[in-house]
Amino acid sequence: MNFDDLIAFDVHVHAEEPCCTHRDDGYMEFQAGMVKYFRNPAGRDGMLPTVEETAAYFRERKIGCIIFPVDAERETGFRRYSNHEVAEIAARNSDIMVPFASIDPAKGKLGIREARNLMRDHGVRGFKFHPTYQGFYPNDRSAYGLYEVIEEEGGIALFHTGQTGVGSGMHGGMGMRLKYSNPMYLDDVAVDFPDLKIIAAHPSFPWQEEALAVAQHKPNVYIDLSGWSPKYFPPILVKYANSLLKHKLLFGSDWPAITPDRWLADFEHIDIKDEVRPLLLKENARKLLAM
Template identity: 80%
Template sequence: MNFDALKAFDIHTHAEEPCCGHRDDGYDEFQAGMAKYFRNPAGKDGMLPSVQDTAAYYRERNIGCVIFPVDAERETGFRRYSNEEVAEIAAENSDIMVPFASIDPAKGKAGAREARRLVREFGVRGFKFHPTMQGFFPNERWAYPLYEAIAEEGAVMLFHSGQTGVGSGMHGGMGMRLKYSNPVHVDDVAVDFPDTPIILAHPSFPWTEEGLMVAQHKPNVYIDMSGWSPKYFPPIFVHYANTLLKEKMLFGSDWPAITPDRWLNDFEKIEIRDEVRPLILKENARRILGL
């Protein structure tokens, strides 16, 4: 990857489709709900973009990206996209892609073994957690064997935070409980794994200030700005991005729910200082990922 030549680096993109054949029961309804929430045609009709499609899209725009599946099999019943397959396709597109993986912490020691193997054999650089979809508080001790493996392998941890578009407006919120994604629960993880980079995904609404608090207080905690159009960022979020957290904020889109075209267009219109924009768009990601 020629990082210097990239226009930007998107640290939050999704590999959505299951790898093992047809979509699972309920998956079409789930994706249609997502498309409605984000006002995005993706998911309403046909298949979502594959990892190869995603690579081509980002290459055309000269934007690098991190890509990952989400392992929420236990809570949703939807098969995860194979971590190995995502990593292999990312390796084929290493000029533009960096692979992350996802493992439900409830998989315990088996999950910890998988994490070590993915880093050592597949070049995975980080792991995505979605407390709301996976049904756990990030600071629950039974999740720590997986965290310990990730920390020992020198990988990054990325935690969804705040309200999620997943299940929004659907019957019973699709069974998802928002309480799990208050970013304050990640504060304990940052204390216990102080040498591991930890990224809070999204502006953490309605706990935006809690997310800013954790990122300001813990040197190893960062925030990605994905999942929202920048035009909806709360003023305090923009203020911290311009000042105390200017070296801790990261461009992320939430592809395919939000496209980088839309996000970057709206980002140009908000009051971010000229000297801060390149930090957010790619330089902070370069430092965290060692690119």
């Protein structure tokens, strides 16, 4: 990947292609809920973009990306998309993609072994965690063995924070509990793993100030700006982006729920300083990934 040729780098891209030949029970209802929440056609009638289609979209726009599946088998019953398959496809598209993986911390030693293998032998650079979707507190000691491996291998841990579109408006919220995704729990992780690079994903409604505080206080914590159109960013987030955290905020879209086209178009119209824009769009990610 040649960062100099890219106009931006997106740190939050989902591999949504299903891992099996048929949809698991409840999967289509889940995707319909996501369509309604994000007002986006992705997922309607099961028409999800493949990883190859995703690569073509980003290559056409000269936008690099981190891509990952999400392992939430235990909480949802939806079989996960194979980490190894996503890594293999990303390797074939390495001019535009950096592979991350996802492992439910509840998989214990099995997950720890898989994480080590993915990082050492399959080019995986980090892991996506979704505390609400996976049903765990980020500072639960049961997850620490997995963090240890990621830290030892020089990887990145990316955590969903704040409210989620998953289960929004569905009966019982599809069983999703928002409490797990308060970014303040990442403060413990940052203290206990000071050499682990941590990304708190999304404007963390309703805990935006907690996320800003943790990122400002802990050198190893960053924030990605995915999951929201920039026109809805709270003023305090824009203020910190222009000042204290201008080197620690990262462009992310949340593809396919939000496309880079939509995100970047709205980003043009918010009050970000000219000298800060390239930091958020690409340079902070280049430094974080050492690319």
